[in-house]
Amino acid sequence: MALPLWLFWLVAATLLGLGAALFAQTLRTRRSLQRERLANRLIDHSPQLVCVLDPNGAVRHMNGTGRHWLRVTHPEIAGRRLDEIATLGVEEPQAATLREAVAQAVGGAIVTHELTVKRPDGGAMTLELSIRAIPRTRDVAPNLLVEGRDITKRKSVEDKLHLAAAVFEQAREGFVIADRDGRVVTVNQAFCDISGYDVDELQGQQTAALGFGIGRREVRRQVRTALQTSGHWQGEVRTSRKDGSLYTCWAAITQQRDAHGAVTHYIGILNDITQFREVERNLVRLAHVDTLTDLPNRSLLADRVGQLTSVSRRDHRPFALMFMDLDQFKNINDTLGHSVGDALLSEVARRLQGSLREVDTVARLGGDEFAVLLPGADAAGAELVASKLLERLAEPCMVQGHELSMTMSIGIATYPSDGDDYEILSRNADTAMYRAKHEGKATWRFFAAGMQQRSARQLQLESALRRALERNELLLHYQPQLDGNGEQLVGVEALLRWKHPEFGFVSPAEFIPLAETSGQIVAIGEWVLRTAVAQLKAWIDAGVPPMVVAVNLSAVQFRHVGLPNVVARALSDAGLPAQYLELELTESVTANPSAAIATMDALHALGVRLSLDDFGTGYSSLSYLKRFPLHTLKIDQSFVRDIDTDPDDRAIVQAIIQMARALNLKTIAEGVETDAQHQFLRREGCDMMQGYRFCRPMDAAALEMWIAGREPLPSPNVVPMIAA
Numbered sequence: 001m002a003l004p005l006w007l008f009w010l011v012a013a014t015l016l017g018l019g020a021a022l023f024a025q026t027l028r029t030r031r032s033l034q035r036e037r038l039a040n041r042l043i044d045h046s047p048q049l050v051c052v053l054d055p056n057g058a059v060r061h062m063n064g065t066g067r068h069w070l071r072v073t074h075p076e077i078a079g080r081r082l083d084e085i086a087t088l089g090v091e092e093p094q095a096a097t098l099r100e101a102v103a104q105a106v107g108g109a110i111v112t113h114e115l116t117v118k119r120p121d122g123g124a125m126t127l128e129l130s131i132r133a134i135p136r137t138r139d140v141a142p143n144l145l146v147e148g149r150d151i152t153k154r155k156s157v158e159d160k161l162h163l164a165a166a167v168f169e170q171a172r173e174g175f176v177i178a179d180r181d182g183r184v185v186t187v188n189q190a191f192c193d194i195s196g197y198d199v200d201e202l203q204g205q206q207t208a209a210l211g212f213g214i215g216r217r218e219v220r221r222q223v224r225t226a227l228q229t230s231g232h233w234q235g236e237v238r239t240s241r242k243d244g245s246l247y248t249c250w251a252a253i254t255q256q257r258d259a260h261g262a263v264t265h266y267i268g269i270l271n272d273i274t275q276f277r278e279v280e281r282n283l284v285r286l287a288h289v290d291t292l293t294d295l296p297n298r299s300l301l302a303d304r305v306g307q308l309t310s311v312s313r314r315d316h317r318p319f320a321l322m323f324m325d326l327d328q329f330k331n332i333n334d335t336l337g338h339s340v341g342d343a344l345l346s347e348v349a350r351r352l353q354g355s356l357r358e359v360d361t362v363a364r365l366g367g368d369e370f371a372v373l374l375p376g377a378d379a380a381g382a383e384l385v386a387s388k389l390l391e392r393l394a395e396p397c398m399v400q401g402h403e404l405s406m407t408m409s410i411g412i413a414t415y416p417s418d419g420d421d422y423e424i425l426s427r428n429a430d431t432a433m434y435r436a437k438h439e440g441k442a443t444w445r446f447f448a449a450g451m452q453q454r455s456a457r458q459l460q461l462e463s464a465l466r467r468a469l470e471r472n473e474l475l476l477h478y479q480p481q482l483d484g485n486g487e488q489l490v491g492v493e494a495l496l497r498w499k500h501p502e503f504g505f506v507s508p509a510e511f512i513p514l515a516e517t518s519g520q521i522v523a524i525g526e527w528v529l530r531t532a533v534a535q536l537k538a539w540i541d542a543g544v545p546p547m548v549v550a551v552n553l554s555a556v557q558f559r560h561v562g563l564p565n566v567v568a569r570a571l572s573d574a575g576l577p578a579q580y581l582e583l584e585l586t587e588s589v590t591a592n593p594s595a596a597i598a599t600m601d602a603l604h605a606l607g608v609r610l611s612l613d614d615f616g617t618g619y620s621s622l623s624y625l626k627r628f629p630l631h632t633l634k635i636d637q638s639f640v641r642d643i644d645t646d647p648d649d650r651a652i653v654q655a656i657i658q659m660a661r662a663l664n665l666k667t668i669a670e671g672v673e674t675d676a677q678h679q680f681l682r683r684e685g686c687d688m689m690q691g692y693r694f695c696r697p698m699d700a701a702a703l704e705m706w707i708a709g710r711e712p713l714p715s716p717n718v719v720p721m722i723a724a
């Protein structure tokens, strides 16, 4: 059956319409697909990472750029949170902050978040993520759109800048950045600390106003030239702080130029080396200066002698070099302690310096040795100076409550006659000093050619002395001691003698100091003591009326702890009652009164008598004198010698005798050589005498004959009289 035409047209039209609609739809769909593909392609090739996350932060989709940057594939990331993708290496606490950002975005915020991830090739990448919600229906949690930019390079630049800023701020070096006109742009904290200025005070100021290279036009000129030629300068400059104080710094200045080569800035880096320079100066000072006295030391003295030698050679001028050594200083150190010793050395330094001219040099060579260099001085000039120095030094001084007076022995060598370099001059001055020491101390000696032999002799003596005891080279001489009238024999002083097979008789004044310094005096002293008490016992046993034997003790022996035992044993071995022994102590042992009192008490307790030898020449503190258990003061022969001519010596002797009487002490004068001396001493009431006027020291046999030949014979009751 045929369709009615109208129906046909209706169907046809409908079909056509449908077809057209279908076609249009297909066309739209295709276009839409094309648009979507295009959009996807665009998104995939976007220069940014684009990613859709579900509300839990799991990846639903990531564009190609993102996958390429992170070197991941869709299957590796789909449905997983970014921090769960192991290859990205997102660890806590980064993961936690990312989760937090996602949560905020789900809550509606647009969050910017920085995420640093690792890539399989090992490189790190920093992404700046912008995370926002993609709105959906009210009840459904939104997906999130994440856009990410690669900020790795920017971060690196920023990090470098941060680092540079940290270095700038935290550096210990001061940084000053100035513009091309030399105006301060900025400074760091270290520079503020060094200079005392605040940043605000400096900004805009001319660097020249900061005082670099103060007063040194030459330095500023050098800086300008170096910058012009090489764009860099470094060197040491002195400059001032805000408060005006000066400091020293090591500065480096570098020009900064732009791409066209034009100077844009100057960068100055400063190191404050003030302390370093001070330490350096101190080290140099220490190498040349004695720390106790602040005087030049041996090396600086050698330098100055060297310089003076050149000048003096050119100008044909003389100069003198003196070496000086304090007499008995060791006793002070040993008895009063090192702090008194040090204070005394400082006082000596002051006095020496105060007595000389500015051109002269006073040096401390070590210990108690000093040296003086006198430019232009000939022998006469040096002698004048030596005498002045001795005088000045002898003036008493109070040191930590002790009244002390010092003497010294001076050796003088002159240029050019005694040498033309430091080595020879110093050796000769030293030799002369030893000569002065061995010839009485408190004096000076000029160097003379034969003196070196003398020093060699000292060495020979020292070694020979070691064998003197065992080779029986030591012997005792005895010098009578008489009552004040010079009639009655009251005792004898035992005086040590050394007869060497080669050197002959050697004076005790020469070998006893050697025995003291080498320590041999302890054994030698014990031998003297034992020999003397045994001799007296033998005399008494032989019928010589009893008398006292006086034995000298050196300060070294006195300080020896076993002394009281040694004395007690010597007496008991000889069988001599203690009252017949008198120990002569040198004045130096009293320098430390409390120690001296203890030893003296122990000796006194044995029953022996104690006398103080050479009284008036040394350190005796009068206030202590009454506390020493002494029997006798021995007036030194230096006062007796000039009694006839020197009113001062007369006055001193009178004062000693009166003072001894007041303290209930006996007096004995030594070195009485003339009748006039004897008469004066007798008139003044001196209790006992000793000297060539009556008898020289002699050996035991000669003394026996001397006693036998005397009229009247010594009184049998002499010991009780002396002991009274």
Ligand SMILES: Nc1nc2c(ncn2[C@@H]2O[C@H](COP(=O)(O)O[C@H]3[C@@H](O)[C@H](n4cnc5c(=O)[nH]c(N)nc54)O[C@@H]3COP(=O)(O)O)[C@@H](O)[C@H]2O)c(=O)[nH]1
Binding pocket: 479, 493, 494, 495, 496, 497, 507, 508, 509, 512, 525, 528, 552, 553, 554, 584, 613, 614, 637, 670, 671, 672, 673, 690, 691, 692, 693, 697
């Ligand atoms: N520690 C010890 N010291 C001792 C001992 N024996 C001696 N000495 C000390 O040696 C120094 C020098 O002694 P010496 O050469 O024996 O001189 C003494 C006398 O001989 C001398 N003297 C005596 N009378 C006169 C005189 O009229 N004129 C004069 N120019 N000299 C004289 O004086 C010295 C006396 O010494 P002293 O009485 O002890 O001060 C000397 O310091 C001795 O002490 C010893 O065994 N141990």
